[in-house]
Amino acid sequence: MKKTKVCSAFKWTIMTVVLCLFNNIQAQGEQPTITSFSINSNIQSPNSASLGTYGAIPVSLYSGTAEVSIPIYQINEGNIPLDINLQHDASGVRVNSVPGWVGQNWSLQAGGLIQRSVKGRSADEFDVTRGNNNYNNLFPHFNYWDDYGNDCNNDYCSTILWPWWNQGYKYNMPILQRSNWSSAQNLYSIYLDSRKTYNPPGWFDGDYEWRNASSNALDLKKYQPDLEPDIFSFNFMGHTGKFFLGQDGQWKVASSSNLKVICDFSSDVVSPVSTPEYNYNSPPYSTPHVFTEKYREFPRVINKITMIDDNGNQFVFGYNEATELTFPDFFNQQYSPIISSAWYLKYVKNKFGSIIYEFEYEKGPYIGHFYLSYNKFSILNTGFYDSTLRYDFKAPGQLILPIYLKKIKTKAGLSIEMNSSISNSMKFKENDNAAFTLGTLNNNIYPSTNYNRQTYINDTFLGPYYFYRKLLDFTTLNPEWNAANDYFSLLKWKKLDNIAIKDANANNLLTADFNYINQPDRRLFLTGLSINTEQKYIFEYDRDNLLPNFLSSAVDHLGYFDGTPFTIPLTETNWSGYYNQRLTNPEAVKYGSLKKITYPTKGFTEFVYEPHSYSKEIDKNGVLINSVSEGIIGGLRIKKIINNDGFGNNYVKEYQYTTGINSNISSGNLLFKPLYYVSNINTASILSVPKTAYIYDINQLIPMVNLFGNTIEYETIIEKESYFNSSTSINNSGYNIYKYSNYSQFPDLAPLNTTVPDYNFKFPRTDKSFERGKLLEKMVYDNLGNLKQKSSFKYESNLDLKANAINIVIVDASYESYGSYNFDSRNERAMGAYQIYYSDKYLTEKTVSMYTAAGEITKLNKYTYKNYPLSLGTIANNGDLFKNTEYEQTVDGGIMKTYKYPFDFSSSIYNNMYNSRIISPVNGKTEFVIGDSNSPTSRTAISEEQTNFTEIVNNIGGVTQVPQAVLFKKGSSSAFQETLKVLNYDNEGNVLEFKSKEGKSVCLIWGYNKTKMIAKIENVSYNDVLPFVSNLQNLSNTGTQSNLIIALNNLRASLLSSMVTTYTYIPLFGVTTITDPRGDIITYTYDSFGRLKFVKDAQGNLLSENQYHYKNQ
Structure with a gap:
């Protein structure tokens, strides 16, 4: 008999046949497997999974981030594993980061999603078509009405609410296929195209330009094509990466996995919601408007995306219940289109068309996200005009209709239920910041004291429009709404309370309960996780109670807490000093960070952090330069991880981010240095009057779009290992030095061409982050500093795999006069051409050298x-x-x-x-x-x-x-x-009969919804077995184990000349009995956590036993 005191998986292997197709490009350098048959039964190994082993926290050394993950359960059906786990972002807490449904900086991984980053002007890749002034061609059920009651289906209207005219990227891709697409001549041609005229009488278009009805002398149609593909990022079932639509109309995928994207703009799009429209029986702003229901249909949005791997498995995302919708402008929703911003995994289908996993979702209450905003744009011109455009201090935001996972159903009949409730934790509030009360609320919602909140929200043109309507039909008024409520009190976030895993007969197999800090003055923090009420994880944080409200201005450059609110410099003389108000506070940046995990065993892990440091930085043009002095910046890197096994033994890893073991120079490169103020730049193109501008913004002028990867990277990292306990001093085990590919080798590329050279810092650069962060060298030293092993790595990429894009922005918002009219010209369009790579960075050579007393041994x-x-x-x-x-x-x-x-x-x-x-x-x-x-x-x-x-x-x-x-x-x-x-195969791809090299026939019977082998019969044809199959499958699907065992024994008794081996299971846990051809039974018994307790032979003798030692057990 064997006793085991550790929580290690107990493996049981048995020889049968199942189709096994390998994942082609796996870990870099890993050997592919020829498509064939593997001797792997797909019998679930008895699960004594190590829920609660201490330590084993990996670190992403290139970014200095600890990768914290807590496993909850893994399911593997159809050779497609589904991991359910918690992952923690250990980079620090951003002040304006609202916790998800499992707490601040935690996320539940259970399936996956696709998220979209909108690029360019249009709200989706395929805007609507204008269609001969007949807007009913675009929106079949929609009548346009202006604020004077004019019907805008005719040719005259003072206000048009939806001015999209074929702006979408889908319609403009051919512009990027021209051979000279990035030339200055082509960019200016696009610039001129955007100024083409259109001559409806008296027109007020979406760019707020008055058309002179009498002369049409200045009649610019401000058509601005979208020439940038949106970027779709994905993370699901072990696959990560991004994809986008190339100018050839094909979806391009950048990932270490081979994946194909299917998204048809004809069949995979829908109208997101239907909402009422308003008509008015009186002039505006004199009396409360009369509300009449008119059906309106929104522009279509992407509703379904399918990704297919290189094994033929399909991953289907979206559909109505699994597509997250966003209203981009919370305080001006009437003009704001609805976009689909995220698509959750809905189905996983194998290559045989079977649904292996199905995910059910529910739409939650509205949530919102807000941010602080203030900027100023001054233009000086010696020959024509001077002007200043200033935006008040505000807190604009988005309205989001979120999606929550409700249930996962598996082909074998398991269900994983997610139960959630409304969180009582901190929310956005009107008094969070003066930006609400002095800026956004007063200017955007309350135009005068004659309108209270209830009245003015009924205005079509300003204010939250959909927010106060019932969630599902978008037509009935929300009964929660009343004049006393503010908008933010109706925003509700949910928290996950528990996960319940049940078998096909609804028997509970496993329950995971989540515990939180959940009170109005605190953020939602996960404090504990209990598996079946007994296995408990405990999470502790660093001074999380000292974090401020969400819209606090006490933030550093990257939004982490710095303890001191910034003030807004209102004059140009003070703008340049604003940078120093946003410096990182090395202590405050740690607030809210995860400092300790206590496991169900007696072990625990402690984390010690420090802020990032750098000795080089990127200037506003993307050039890596030496910093004037070594700096620190927000976000945390891991400094030390202490793993304690619960018995006083401590295993320590320390990390040093310097250029060498004896160096004190940081190896960090700051890849995103905020820029808030620029002066004396010419914002005019070659075709327009020179204009000198001064620009200031409390948020960065350089858009984060320029940064696809990390905000900071480390070229060299030193990892030190040591051990100590209460009776011994520290025992150093040596150290490792890692070197990574970095920005100095693979810098982002400047725009290929621009129309406003002084504005280059605002344009996206061609991103090369996919070539950075690759391990180039690892050197292993002993505790005396002797080199023991050196590993070197070389990589290549295919730089032919790239697509074209042109970024177009408005850079001049000055006021001009024409005749008796003053209007906002917004004439200047700045354009920058860049490219998007979608190549892998793949390993081509690996050299390992071992240094011994006998000399050097090298493997290539x-x-x-x-x-x-x-x-x-x-x-x-x-x-x-x-x-x-x-x-x-x-x-x-x-x-x-x-x-x-x-x-x-x-x-x-x-x-x-x-x-x-x-x-x-x-x-x-x-x-x-x-x-x-x-x-x-x-x-x-x-x-x-x-x-x-x-x-x-x-x-x-x-x-x-x-x-x-x-x-x-x-x-x-x-x-x-x-x-x-x-x-012979069945229609699920299960092997029913095969012949070995010796010519011996072997038949297999598959049960539990054809997911697990329940019988292997040797020396018989499948026709002899067929009469037994249907009954055995039905019993395994819906019957009791005892009845199934009786039927399997009958099979054995009926085929005395054959060798029959049979199997039964608890689907989530593993095999429960194996009966060999002699009829001897090996029995596997599990505890309530699904852990293997013991194995007994046919005589009841104990063959092995696992003992588990947890706190409170």
């Missing part, structure tokens, strides 16, 4: 890759990358393995595989080579393996390609030998 590995389709071919490559060869150096040569994929063959079945995104290697050849790995002087064949395919009818009536036979040959033999052949 090399890798080559191929894009398909070719980067510059006639078919666009949208980001796929495949490993071509692997080489490992030996004493007298090297071993080379070459892979072939379905696209390397011309037969129809391989074409169908590629079109179905089943793109794993189907052939692998191993050779001994002499000479350079790229062009060997000789090759000797060692072996070759290949998988042949056939097609079966799948679960939804289509066809799927599956392995039919595995072939192998050794040396230079010309003939393949068949090692395995499948005779």
Whole structure:
């Protein structure tokens, strides 16, 4: 008998057959697997998962961030793992960061989502079409009415509410396909196009320009095309990256995973919500307006996005219930379009069309997000005019209709239920900051003292418009609304209370309860997590009670708490000094940070942080320069992690961010230095009158759009390890030095061309962050400082994989006169051309040198890759990358393995595989080579393996390609030998019958909704087994285990000449019984947490036992 005192997984392996397709590009340098059959039963291993082991906190050294994750559970159905865990952002608490539903800086990972970053002018990639002045062509149920009651469906109207005229990126992509797309000439051509005339009489367009009805002499149609693709970021089921629509109309994917994006602008878009429209029976602003219901339809938004991996699995995001909507302007919603801002994972389907996981969501109450705003723009001109445009101190924001995960259902019948409630924690409030009461509320909502909040919100043109309507139908008034309530009291955030995992019969298998600080004057902080009420995690934070309200101006440059509110300099003489008001406070920046985790074991982890430091910084033009003096900036990096096992033993890791072990110079590069004030810049293009401008903003002038990666990076990091306990002094274990690729090697690129050169600092640069943060070198030293091992890494990228974009912004908002009219010209459009890469940065060479007393031992590995389709071919490559060869150096040569994929063959079945995104290697050849790995002087064949395919009818009536036979040959033999052949599949892709190399027939029966093997029968054909299959499957799906075991025993008794092995399960936990051909039963027993307690043989003898020692157990 064996006793185990640790919470380690108990593994049980049994030989059966299941189809297993590998993920092609896995960890860099990892060897692909030829598509074939693996001897892996898909029987769940008995789960004694280490819920509560201490320590093992990884660190992203390049950014200095501790990666804290708390596992809750993992499910694996259809060879598609689903991890449910908590992840913590350990970079510090930003003052204006509202906690999510699991607390400040925590997030629940359970499925995934796609988020959109809007670029360019339009609200979506495909704005509506204008259509011959007939707006009903655009919005079939919508009548336009101006504020004087005029019907805007005719050609005259004083106000148009929706002035979108084919501005969307979708309609303007061809402009970026011109050969001279980035030339100054082309940019000026676009500039002139944006000033084309349009001649409706008396027109007031969306840019607030008066059209002279009598002369039309100054009749500029302010058409501004969107020439930037929105960026969609994704994080789901182990896949991360971004995608966007290229100028060729194809979705481009930047990810270490091979993924295809499907989003059809005809079928995958919807009108987001339907809302009432207003009509008025009296002139405006004299009496409260009379409200009549007129149905209005909004411009369409993206409602569904599908991503397909290289195993043919589909991940479907969105649909109405799983698409988050955002109203970009909280205080001016009537003019503000609705956009779809996030899409949550709705379905995971395997290549056979079966739904493996289904996610159910619910729409929560409205939430909002606000920020402080103040800027000033002064223009001086010697020949024409001087003007100043100032925006008052305000707190604009967004209205968001959030999505919350409600339930996950699995193919095997499990359900994971998420139960949530309204949080009572801190909210935005009117008295958070003077920006609300003195700026936003007075100017945007209360135009005069004659209007109270209730009355004026009924005005079409100002104020929260949808906010006070019932959540679902958008037509009925919200019963919560009354004149006494302020807007912010109706914003409600939710918190996750518990997760309950149940089997197909609704029996509770596991419950996770969440505990919080949940009170009106505090942020929502997660303080505890309990698994089945007994396994408890405890979370402690650093001075979280001292954090201010959300809209506090006591923030440093990056929004972290600095303890001292800034003041707004109102004159130009004080603008340049504003920077020093936002310096980082090294103590206040730690407030709210996670300082300790206590685990269900007696162990705990303590975190020690410090602010980021840097010795180099990026100037406003994107050039890395030496800082005048070493600086610190907001956000936290990890300084020390102390792991205590609960018995007094401490394992410590310390991190030093300097250029060397004995250096005190920071290795940090500040990649985003805020800029608040610029002076004496010419904002005019070559076609307009020179204008000298002074610009000031309390927020950064350089947009964060210029930063796709980190705000700070570290070129060199030193990791020190030590150990101590109460009876010993510190025992140093040595240290490691890491070096990473960085901005000095791969800087972002300046705009290719601009129309206003002085404005270059405002334009996006061509981002190269995908080439940074790669480990270049790791050196391992012992405690005496002797070098013991050195690992070096080389990478390449495909710089042909890029798309074009042009950023267009208004840079001149001055007032001009024409005749008797004064109007806001907004004539100047500044344009900057840049590119967007979507290449991987892939490992091509790894060298490991070991230093011993006998000398140096070196191991060399090399890798080559191929894009398909070719980067510059006639078919666009949208980001796929495949490993071509692997080489490992030996004493007298090297071993080379070459892979072939379905696209390397011309037969129809391989074409169908590629079109179905089943793109794993189907052939692998191993050779001994002499000479350079790229062009060997000789090759000797060692072996070759290949998988042949056939097609079966799948679960939804289509066809799927599956392995039919595995072939192998050794040396230079010309003939393949068949090692395995499948005779029969079901429509879920489960192998029903196969023959081994020896010709022995093996049949398999799949139960629990065809997700787990319940019987393996040798020396029999599937036709002999078929009469038993339906009953066994029904019993495994809905019956009791005892009845299933009786039926399995009957199967064994009916096939006495065959060898029958049977299995039963608790779906979430694992296998419960294995009965061998002799009828002997091995039994697996679990505790209430799903942990394996013991294993007994047929005679009841204890074979193994696991003991778990947790606090309070």
